[in-house]
Amino acid sequence: MSADAGSVSAAGVPLERSQRARRKRADAVAGSGEVLRDGAGWGSRAALALDHTWRDESGFIGWLRTNDHKRIGKRFVVTAFLFFCAAGILAAVMRMQLASPDNHVVGPDFYDQLFTMHGTTMMFIFAVPIMQGMGVYLVPLMVGTRNTAFPRMTACAYWLYLLGALSLWFGFAINTGADAGWFAYVPLAGPQYGIGKRADVWNNLINLTEAMGLMVAVDIATVILKMRAPGMSLRRMPLFVWASLVASMMIIFAMPSVMLAANLAQFDRTFSTHFFNPAEGGDVLIWQHLFWFFGHPEVYFIFIPALGFVSTIIPTFARRPMFGHSAVVLSLIATGFLAFGLWVHHMFATNLPELGKSFFTAMSFMIAIPTAAQIFCWIATLWTGRISLRVPLLFVLGFFAILVLGGLTGIMVGAVPFDLQVHDSYFVVAHLHYVLIGGAVFPLFGAFFYWFPKFTGRMLDERLGRWQFWLFFVGFNVAFFPMHMLGLQGMPRRIYTYGAETGWGTLNLIATIGAVVIAASVLLFVVNFVRSLAKGALAGDNPWGAGTLEWATHSPPPAFNFVALPVVASREPLWVREADEPTHVSGLSAQTREGLVTTVLDALPDVRYSYPSPTVWPFIAAVTVVIWLFWSNITPSGMYYGLIPPAIAFVAWYWPSRKETAEELLLQRRP
Amino acid sequence: MIGGLHDVLMPAGAQAQAILALWHWLLPICTLVFVAIMAALWLAVRRAPRVAQDDTPDVSSLFEREPKVTRTVWIAVAVSTVLLLALLAASVFTDRAIARLPLANALHIELTGYQWWWAVRYDDADPSRIFTTANELHVPVGRPVIVSLAGADVIHSFWVPSLHGKKDLIPGRDATVSFRADRPGIYRGQCAEYCGYQHAHMVLYVVADAPDVYERWAAQQRKPAVAPVNDEQARGRDLFVAKSCAMCHAINGTSAQARNAPDLTHVASRMTIGAGTLENSVSARAAWILDPQQFKPGAKMPGENLAPEELAALNAYLGSLS
Numbered sequence: 001m002s003a004d005a006g007s008v009s010a011a012g013v014p015l016e017r018s019q020r021a022r023r024k025r026a027d028a029v030a031g032s033g034e035v036l037r038d039g040a041g042w043g044s045r046a047a048l049a050l051d052h053t054w055r056d057e058s059g060f061i062g063w064l065r066t067n068d069h070k071r072i073g074k075r076f077v078v079t080a081f082l083f084f085c086a087a088g089i090l091a092a093v094m095r096m097q098l099a100s101p102d103n104h105v106v107g108p109d110f111y112d113q114l115f116t117m118h119g120t121t122m123m124f125i126f127a128v129p130i131m132q133g134m135g136v137y138l139v140p141l142m143v144g145t146r147n148t149a150f151p152r153m154t155a156c157a158y159w160l161y162l163l164g165a166l167s168l169w170f171g172f173a174i175n176t177g178a179d180a181g182w183f184a185y186v187p188l189a190g191p192q193y194g195i196g197k198r199a200d201v202w203n204n205l206i207n208l209t210e211a212m213g214l215m216v217a218v219d220i221a222t223v224i225l226k227m228r229a230p231g232m233s234l235r236r237m238p239l240f241v242w243a244s245l246v247a248s249m250m251i252i253f254a255m256p257s258v259m260l261a262a263n264l265a266q267f268d269r270t271f272s273t274h275f276f277n278p279a280e281g282g283d284v285l286i287w288q289h290l291f292w293f294f295g296h297p298e299v300y301f302i303f304i305p306a307l308g309f310v311s312t313i314i315p316t317f318a319r320r321p322m323f324g325h326s327a328v329v330l331s332l333i334a335t336g337f338l339a340f341g342l343w344v345h346h347m348f349a350t351n352l353p354e355l356g357k358s359f360f361t362a363m364s365f366m367i368a369i370p371t372a373a374q375i376f377c378w379i380a381t382l383w384t385g386r387i388s389l390r391v392p393l394l395f396v397l398g399f400f401a402i403l404v405l406g407g408l409t410g411i412m413v414g415a416v417p418f419d420l421q422v423h424d425s426y427f428v429v430a431h432l433h434y435v436l437i438g439g440a441v442f443p444l445f446g447a448f449f450y451w452f453p454k455f456t457g458r459m460l461d462e463r464l465g466r467w468q469f470w471l472f473f474v475g476f477n478v479a480f481f482p483m484h485m486l487g488l489q490g491m492p493r494r495i496y497t498y499g500a501e502t503g504w505g506t507l508n509l510i511a512t513i514g515a516v517v518i519a520a521s522v523l524l525f526v527v528n529f530v531r532s533l534a535k536g537a538l539a540g541d542n543p544w545g546a547g548t549l550e551w552a553t554h555s556p557p558p559a560f561n562f563v564a565l566p567v568v569a570s571r572e573p574l575w576v577r578e579a580d581e582p583t584h585v586s587g588l589s590a591q592t593r594e595g596l597v598t599t600v601l602d603a604l605p606d607v608r609y610s611y612p613s614p615t616v617w618p619f620i621a622a623v624t625v626v627i628w629l630f631w632s633n634i635t636p637s638g639m640y641y642g643l644i645p646p647a648i649a650f651v652a653w654y655w656p657s658r659k660e661t662a663e664e665l666l667l668q669r670r671p
Numbered sequence: 672m673i674g675g676l677h678d679v680l681m682p683a684g685a686q687a688q689a690i691l692a693l694w695h696w697l698l699p700i701c702t703l704v705f706v707a708i709m710a711a712l713w714l715a716v717r718r719a720p721r722v723a724q725d726d727t728p729d730v731s732s733l734f735e736r737e738p739k740v741t742r743t744v745w746i747a748v749a750v751s752t753v754l755l756l757a758l759l760a761a762s763v764f765t766d767r768a769i770a771r772l773p774l775a776n777a778l779h780i781e782l783t784g785y786q787w788w789w790a791v792r793y794d795d796a797d798p799s800r801i802f803t804t805a806n807e808l809h810v811p812v813g814r815p816v817i818v819s820l821a822g823a824d825v826i827h828s829f830w831v832p833s834l835h836g837k838k839d840l841i842p843g844r845d846a847t848v849s850f851r852a853d854r855p856g857i858y859r860g861q862c863a864e865y866c867g868y869q870h871a872h873m874v875l876y877v878v879a880d881a882p883d884v885y886e887r888w889a890a891q892q893r894k895p896a897v898a899p900v901n902d903e904q905a906r907g908r909d910l911f912v913a914k915s916c917a918m919c920h921a922i923n924g925t926s927a928q929a930r931n932a933p934d935l936t937h938v939a940s941r942m943t944i945g946a947g948t949l950e951n952s953v954s955a956r957a958a959w960i961l962d963p964q965q966f967k968p969g970a971k972m973p974g975e976n977l978a979p980e981e982l983a984a985l986n987a988y989l990g991s992l993s
Contacts, residue, residue, distance in 0.1 A: 108968055181865050185826055188825040193824060283843065285844060318719065354770065366755075379708075380744050416766055417762060418694060420837050421836040424863045492861050493863075495870055572728070572730060
């Protein structure tokens with residue numbers, strides 16, 4: 001976006017008082033006296049000042065203190081992807097064990113840890129964080145602002161997440177890996193049967209990753225609702241941003257449920273309470289309700305951002321705006337609501353009232369309708385478009401085949417009587433991998449290929465990408481399609497071995513071969529990633545000719561994202577530009593980290609906003625919180641003494657500085 | 672080892688038959704939808720012209736409606752909804768068919784799940800006719816069975832694919848499941864809710880026999896254990912009572928009456944030991960008694976250090992308990 005067209009001024013918008021402003025080396029560029037304002041285009045004195053203002057200090061301290069949403073977002077994505085690979089290796093070991101009957105690659109104790117670690121890592125450490133990480137990186141760029149609303153909170157969220165994930169895996173390394181399944185049903189995970197500290201480590205991970213999820217969700221929802229570029233009314237909001245908003249809202253409602261459950265379970269373990277002890281009037285089924293009230297929506301807040309990727313990739317490669325934009329938005333919102341009415345379909349085999357279960361069958365069927373509507377809108381977009389069949393679109397087409405199959409088996413397992421047969425069997429293992437790999441991992445790889453140029457400034461290799469796609473697509477179906485049959489043949493989940501008399505050997509061997517092909521495919525992506533990072537073709541600002549705002553700035557974007565905040569007049573702001581419309585806002589201070597808060601519905605400029613400065617306290621706060629949790633596991637008194645260090649860290653985090661207050665007062669004067 | 676039938680698609684009872692009928696609705700309709708969507712996608716990609724990535728996007732749809740496409744999408748959504756309603760109806764009717772299993776003259780069985788075996792108690796109005804066994808249900812063909820389910824420690828799940836779907840055994844929450852075997856045979860079931868280390872070795876066989884065969888079996892099970900017929904067996908019984916065996920197991924007619932492990936009164940009549948871990952042969956029993964952890968690591972039964980002749984005596988006694 002250039003500055004030569006008309007602009008509107010933000011200087012008249014009053015400054016929000018409550019936040020601290022920061023002004024550093026930018027003062028040197030501006031000289032003394034006047035406040036330097038943005039809006040003057042690349043290479044100008046203002047752009048230089050912006051760079052000084054927003055760029056992190058170099059070195060380790062700068063790395064630790066950063067609250068740049070792009071750096072934090074990349075950290076989320078890279079960390080989550082590494083854990084995806086690690087959990088994938090665990091899956092490969094499980095497939096080796098199951099490749100033949102009565103196999104002895106691993107024993108039951110290690111196998112139980114393997115599938116628990118695999119499920120927990122994939123759901124809590126990979127899927128949710130990577131989707132949120134993509135949102136942290138992309139949403140501020142797509143809505144045309146300079147950072148997330150609460151960047152320190154998101155920085156803290158990352159550290160909580162990283163430390164939680166590392167502690168779970170450290171436990172695994174010292175034979176204290178969680179072993180009660182990723183759903184950790186009580187009483188198996190309770191004080192009586194969940195021996196050692198394995199379940200405690202798992203409960204800590206839940207607390208830490210769910211706190212992370214809530215913090216990031218609040219941040220993303222706030223950016224979307226209050227910091228969109230002027231003119232980006234709700235009806236012009238990009239579909240990925242809509243998907244992120246719906247997913248964030250779902251997270252805010254769903255995650256407290258599992259945190260509550262994990263803490264009740266931990267109270268049972270640490271303080272000998274009896275929430276889940278039937279002998280003392282507790283109820284083990286409450287755990288399942290609390291867990292699945294989170295657990296089912298979780299599937300959808302993994303899936304919905306992926307739908308956002310698909311709705312972003314298809315228009316770009318069909319060279320036309322999305323068909324049925326409003327229908328897709330309404331479908332996303334409907335999915336978000338309906339997802340909260342499905343949780344009991346994980347509990348059809350319990351002794352809940354039968355008529356009540358029928359309600360959940362109806363809801364499970366109903367949620368297929370908004371997804372079907374989106375599928376038809378995507379096909380219509382491709383049908384009426386002109387297609388450039390590049391790798392991101394290839395992954396989206398693979399997503400169609402796998403997700404639709406997984407969705408249809410989802411309808412099957414939504415029917416109570418049929419679910420009674422296949423529940424907790426390999427049929428469900430097949431179904432959930434079709435839905436989660438088809439519905440989330442395929443779009444995610446598409447998204448990696450699509451946004452890698454924006455993240456790094458270089459393109460991923462197209463040829464390797466095609467190889468990776470076909471290996472993944474074929475390997476996936478070879479690995480998981482036979483599991484449908486295994487389930488129908490009576491093979492239950494989570495068994496570490498089976499006898500030859502069951503006749504499950506051949507199909508299991510085929511599945512293991514498929515798993516090897518998947519591993520080769522992921523390895524190819526890692527090779528492609530490393531190679532392209534070093535010597536991929538240079539991308540330029542907008543290599544795909546896309547229409548959304550993240551492509552309106554450099555690749556990779558500068559620390560300040562936009563040299564001037566864009567003004568939006570259409571759904572595809574880079575495709576449709578009216579000659580008489582302003583293209584950008586000017587007048588925000590270039591010497592402090594200033595942003596623009598806009599109104600919720602119409603995105604009219606409302607107040608100016610001062611972003612918090614980078615600081616090391618979110619990191620320290622995260623460390624102290626983790627210490628507190630583990631301390632409380634070792635001794636109950638750790639529960640209250642352990643609160644002292646986090647209290648100090650959080651006070652230090654919010655401690656106002658005299659200099660920043662003075663700077664803020666200066667900016668509050670009328671220009 | 673006894674395989675037994677364990678296939679959702681090969682039902683041998685009324686309940687599994689009703690569920691298979693639902694599958695016969697689900698599979699074709701879902702296949703049809705899958706093929707239709709893939710065909711539409713394939714056609715869409717095939718008919719759309721190929722362009723380069725820098726092709727100028729066609730933004731006309733932002734300013735004008737696309738009535739033909741809109742209509743097609745609406746029709747597709749409507750058809751999907753109708754098909755879903757049809758499947759919903761099929762699901763509800765199947766539910767009702769399952770609930771309507773006639774239960775007159777039903778056999779009552781209490782099934783309790785333990786880590787990692789099944790305690791089976793055949794109920795009767797006459798207390799002297801109640802008996803206990805483990806890891807095997809014998810049922811008469813054609814007669815409905817009501818199974819009361821209880822979880823003793825953690826959650827387990829009852830699943831015999833050829834007879835019925837799952838029902839969980841949840842501590843503190845009693846439940847029942849009803850089924851009827853319509854063909855004689857051996858049906859293999861397995862715990863379907865993850866319950867710890869040996870979840871994989873928690874097999875439950877259901878043996879469906881003609882009514883007279885079943886009655887003969889039940890009459891035998893009601894009797895106390897047969898008395899030893901030779902010195903070796905007598906020595907075996909004495910060892911059983913004197914060693915740690917009697918701390919967990921029961922053999923009716925002896926002083927061994929503990930209920931922490933499978934009742935062994937008629938252990939020789941069973942097909943397997945260790946809840947489907949090993950077949951019930953002389954050599955397998957001997958190996959199991961010496962070191963069960965080798966076959967079922969984590970099982971609650973410790974190995975017993977017996978001299979060879981002690982082992983032979985104990986094994987001979989157990990082998991006599993038909």
